[in-house]
Amino acid sequence: MSNLKPADYITVAMARLINDGERVFHGVASPMPAIAIQLAKKLHAKNAVYVSIAGGVDAVPTDYSSVSTADASLAEGALAPFTLADIFDLSARGALDVAFLSGAQIDGAGRLNLSAIGSFEKPKVRLPGGAGSAALLPTVKRGILWKTTHDKRALVDKLDVVTASGNTEFVVTPLAIFKKSEQDNQLKLYSLLPTAKIEDVIENTGFPIEKHQEFHEFPRVTDEEIQYLEEIDPKGVRYSEFS
Amino acid sequence: MTVRTEEVSSRLYGWEHPDTMREYRKKHKSFAKKDKRTTLAEAVSRGVKDGDYIAFGGMGSVRNPIAAVHEIIRQKIGDLTIGTKGSQHDWQLLAAAGNVTKAEVAYGFGDEVRGLSRPARAAAESGRLKVLSETTNAGFQWRFTAAMKGLSFYPTRSSLGTDTLHYSGSKTIIDPFTNEPVELLPACYPDVVIIHVHRADRYGNCQIDGNIAEDIELAHAGKFVIITAEEIIHDEVIQQDPALTKIPYFVVDAVVEVPYGSHPNQVPGLYSFDETHWQEWLDASLTDEDVEQYFNTYVYGTKDHYAYLEKIGGVRVLRELEKIEKKLAPYPKVARRRGK
Numbered sequence: 089m090s091n092l093k094p095a096d097y098i099t100v101a102m103a104r105l106i107n108d109g110e111r112v113f114h115g116v117a118s119p120m121p122a123i124a125i126q127l128a129k130k131l132h133a134k135n136a137v138y139v140s141i142a143g144g145v146d147a148v149p150t151d152y153s154s155v156s157t158a159d160a161s162l163a164e165g166a167l168a169p170f171t172l173a174d175i176f177d178l179s180a181r182g183a184l185d186v187a188f189l190s191g192a193q194i195d196g197a198g199r200l201n202l203s204a205i206g207s208f209e210k211p212k213v214r215l216p217g218g219a220g221s222a223a224l225l226p227t228v229k230r231g232i233l234w235k236t237t238h239d240k241r242a243l244v245d246k247l248d249v250v251t252a253s254g255n256t257e258f259v260v261t262p263l264a265i266f267k268k269s270e271q272d273n274q275l276k277l278y279s280l281l282p283t284a285k286i287e288d289v290i291e292n293t294g295f296p297i298e299k300h301q302e303f304h305e306f307p308r309v310t311d312e313e314i315q316y317l318e319e320i321d322p323k324g325v326r327y328s329e330f331s
Numbered sequence: 332m333t334v335r336t337e338e339v340s341s342r343l344y345g346w347e348h349p350d351t352m353r354e355y356r357k358k359h360k361s362f363a364k365k366d367k368r369t370t371l372a373e374a375v376s377r378g379v380k381d382g383d384y385i386a387f388g389g390m391g392s393v394r395n396p397i398a399a400v401h402e403i404i405r406q407k408i409g410d411l412t413i414g415t416k417g418s419q420h421d422w423q424l425l426a427a428a429g430n431v432t433k434a435e436v437a438y439g440f441g442d443e444v445r446g447l448s449r450p451a452r453a454a455a456e457s458g459r460l461k462v463l464s465e466t467t468n469a470g471f472q473w474r475f476t477a478a479m480k481g482l483s484f485y486p487t488r489s490s491l492g493t494d495t496l497h498y499s500g501s502k503t504i505i506d507p508f509t510n511e512p513v514e515l516l517p518a519c520y521p522d523v524v525i526i527h528v529h530r531a532d533r534y535g536n537c538q539i540d541g542n543i544a545e546d547i548e549l550a551h552a553g554k555f556v557i558i559t560a561e562e563i564i565h566d567e568v569i570q571q572d573p574a575l576t577k578i579p580y581f582v583v584d585a586v587v588e589v590p591y592g593s594h595p596n597q598v599p600g601l602y603s604f605d606e607t608h609w610q611e612w613l614d615a616s617l618t619d620e621d622v623e624q625y626f627n628t629y630v631y632g633t634k635d636h637y638a639y640l641e642k643i644g645g646v647r648v649l650r651e652l653e654k655i656e657k658k659l660a661p662y663p664k665v666a667r668r669r670g671k
Contacts, residue, residue, distance in 0.1 A: 116391055116417075117443040141391070142542060151662070163541065172390070172417075173545060176469035180489050203436075203465055208498060214455035214462070216441030217415065222495035223469035227488070250494040251465070328444060328665070 092309060094262035095120060095326040096317065097281045098234060100309050101260050102188065103127035105232055110185035111137040113175055113228075115220055119152050119325045120234065121188035123317070130316045139178070145170045152325035176220065179227040187228040189221045191251065193244045194233055196274050196295030198256025198266075200225070203249040218251035226254035236329050238263040244294040264289045267300045276300035282308070343500055344412060344435055344463055345384045345474070345519035349481050352520055355554060360582070366533045367586045368563065371636060374585035375402040378523045378555045379411075385431075386414040386471075386519075386553070387421045388526030390544035391443060393599060395421040396527040396559050398592040398636040404428045405630060412463070414521060415439030416471035416545065420596055423451040426460055427622050428630070435464045435500075437471050445609075446668045449616050465498040466516075472545045474519035478552035484515040524553030526578070527592050529601065531560035532568070535583025538575045541599035550578045559589040561601060591640055591649055603655040608643055609666035617670050 102124035106112055110133065114121035125138050126148070138146050144166025151164075178184045191200025192215050202221060206212030225231045231254065235242050238261035259266040259275055267278035278300045280286060290297045317326075347355075369377075379385065389395045400421050403411075412433040413422045419442050425431040427450035440451050454460035466474075469489060477485035490496040491503070491512055499516070506513035526546050530538040535558055539546060550556055558578070563586065569576055592598075595605035595612070615625040633639040640649065654660035 116438065117441070119444070169543075171543060171545075172468055173472045176467075176472065176489065180487060203494070203498075208462070208465070208494075210458075211456055211462075213447075214440050214452045216447060217436040217438040218465065218467060218495050219417070219438035220468045222493045223467040223487075223489040226490060226492060249465075252493050252495060254492065 092282075092314075093327065093330075094236075094281070094283065095330055096309065096314075097283070097306075098236075098260050098262065099124045099127065099317065099326050100313050101265055101279075101281070101306070102232060102234060103131065103313075105258055105260075106133045106136055106186060108133040109135045111139065111178065111183060112186040112188075113139050113179075113184060113224070114188040115141055118188060118190075120329055122149065122152055123321045123326050124188075126320045127313065127316055130320070131313065139170050139175050141172055141175075144168070152321055152323070172220065176223050179224050182227070182229070184224070184228045186230050186232060187224045188232050188234065189225060189252070190234055191221070193242065193247050194235065194259055195244055195247050197253070198231070198233065198259060198268050198275055199247055199250050199253035200233060201247040201249050202251045205248050208249050221252035225252040225256065228255055230258075231256040232258045232260065234260045236262065238289070239292045240294040243292070263292065265306070267302065269300060277303055279304055279306045281306055342463070343517050344433075345414065345521055346483070346517045347520045349483055349518070352478070352481070359554070362581045364534050364580060367535050367583060368533045369585050369587060371398060371402045371559070371587045371589060372406070374557045374587050375399060375406055375408070378557050378585060379403055379406075379408050380522070381408055382410045382412075383522035384412045384414065385523050385525070386416060386521040386549060387418055388524070388528075388544065388546040388549055389418050389421075389593070390542055391418060392420060392596040392604065393542055393544075393593075394527045394539070395593050395596045396525040397421060397424070397594060397596060398589045398639070399525045399527075399557065399559050400424050401630045401636065401639060403430055404626065414471060414519065417468050419443070419448065423448045426451045426454045427616070428626055429459070431460060433461045433463050435466060436462055437466050437468045442668075445613065445666065449668075450619075450622055453619075464500045465495050466500070467495060470499055470501075470516055471519065472548065473516050475545055475548035475552040477516065477518035478520045479548045483518050485518070486513050486515055488513055490514055519552060521549075521553050523555045523557065524549050525557045525559065526550060527559045527589070527598070528578070529560070529598065530562050530564045530568075531558050531586050532564055532566050532580070533586060534566070534580035535578070535586045536569045536576045536580045537578035537583070538569070539577045543577060547577055550582050553582075556583050557585045557587070558583050559587050559592045561590055561592065561598060563588040589636055592636070594640070594643065594649075594652075597656065601656060602649065602652040603662070605643065605648065605652055606663045606666045607648075613666055613668045616668070
């Protein structure tokens, strides 16, 4: 399929990283993770448990077009109320498996900055704030970060502020998937998305690129994945993160 | 290494000694069940003072007390400290209008998928708004929880090893049970709390549908609690199903009926975002001149919330927002920040 866009690849890549039976969370402004979780639940992770900031367990949203991830439409079909506070408690007691998070800057150790570009006290750019990331990334079993841009401003050698650090396992970008190496706790190239070459990744990343021992070619997106993606997100809300 | 200064990390904001709060409650928080209905102008002038620490109920763009925010701007109440615990547009309006000069930040400078707020950013980057501390949504939740429980701190292991911990005002000690580090978050007792709810009775018993966020803890933590309700309902409706009452009357100081009080944001089940108005604000937010013009038109230029509702299009617009929320009309084009 040559007409697939980066949003399709990123969403499919994130869905594939969810294992069956895992308890999975995403935060605000996260259409692609929200759709990826539903995709995974249709395919290989039917027993994944979905908890979201909208406050529900196992919601099955029918519409992702809302601009607020706290919107009730994202809690549609839920089995039980589950507040953000419940999610923090779940993570604190070691029972949250996956959290989808992002950062304005991500470094080679998988740490993130959502606080400020420049100094914290006199910021050149004041960023939104870390939200729940500094409580979740240190406590969740697997942090999966995603970026809609892949350049040296986003993937940096050194963060201006370490808003959150901890258990990042994967980073997904429009060019590549990185996985943290157990040897040195640094992100290594795990896979290239079909549209990217390794030179693009090296040129556009602020930290050194090495291949992960599990490096492999990104398995092509299947017809089944595309079919479910269209079924879950017919309006293409996943593309909105790129507009 | 990030530059760290003790000034940021060691000061406490919103904290009180638990015994001071016991005394405060004895003196100022009447448990009397009395009619607390008033006007928005009166509730705001009585509850919100220059220099107060203020926090709002709701979450993200849901149930934000925007009408009360407009009234704070109209009354030119200044030098406020905001706890940005997870909502954006409410306090960003105050930052844009200059009412807020200090902030404790969990999430606040973004408008979720609409991007960063230019006026709020400009306030912080120019120094007009001082960021006092950085914490997490969980941090605020737990700080209000400590206040609700009459404690001076809340212990957690969640943020150890991050700069956020350093900037949060928390302290790290050795947990005497595990002999390992534990983070102590300072309790937060806001001077004034404003919560927008679906329904309340005249005494302040509140029903909230859907996402409750941390409104219960917040209501119990606040020194002065203003409830703005979409509807004031008869006492008997509350008694029909007390399990629906999320906030009991005795923590509430003022109750105001404010229909469409979250506009241009949403109240679950009642009305959706006003994307047209949002686009107008996002366009205006690009320059200081247009921000001022926006406030002149919609806030200073309207004597109260009812005049504001007429200005934004009145019944015709509001009915449409209700239809969108009930999925009787299609969701409109999402407003986006344009230009630079």
